Amino acid sequence: MLRFCAQSSFYNSRTLLQPLTHKQITSKLKSISSNISVLSRNYSIKLKDEDNKLECIYYGPLTPQIKGVKVFSLSSSAAGLLAQPIIIREAATIGSTSLIVALCSVVGFFTFVTPVLLHVITKKYVTEIHYDPATSTYTATTINFFLAKKKLDFKVEDVEVPDIPGAFTTMKAKGTPLFIEARHFSDPLHYAKMMGYDKPMDFKLGGDDSDSTSK
DSSP, X not given: OHHHHHHHHHHHHHHHHHHHHHHHHXXXXXXXXXXXXXXXXXXXXXXXXXXXXXXXXXXXXXXHHHHHHHHHHHHHHHHHHHHHHHHHHHHHHHTOHHHHHHHHHHHHIIIIIHHXXXXXXXXXXXXXXXXXXXXXXXXXXXXXXXXXXEEEEXXXXXXXXXXSOOTTOSEEETTEEEBOOXXXXXXXXXXXXXXXXXXXXXXXXXXXXXHHHHO
């Protein structure tokens, strides 16, 4: 009798515990999945908002050509570094010192000088400019030596237009020289603001100097 009661109570407790544990597990899984979906939805909304608030107002048409030339230059430099020991060894077997110097100078020029020269020429070229209307901030994108994007945030107050622009320099933003072209802006008003064309012109023709000399 006692054994029968113990077995019946064990089975009853087992049947009561099984649905409880199953319900708890399913509820926890549902809550975890709902939290993950909410977090992912909020994160995607934030990313979309950040992308939408930036307006692309400029794109440099020479960007693909510059990237292609720099890729070719860096790949040829890597190949030159790998082939330089072999060239020196083969030239040493000939025994001519002038030939070794000539080969090393040619290989060294294409290995080291060409990428640096291309970087000096193209580092000022602006590939893209984005505008944030909320903060009136411009973001200029250039390409560094290793083809990575380099971004510079500036405002109109940070722009300086030199009286005598240097080579491949249209303006300076926070002291950094940049090269842009007016015809590639989607809205010419942004170019006018950067270059200061919207500011009133100063028509003084040396009046202060004449007054100071007369005094």
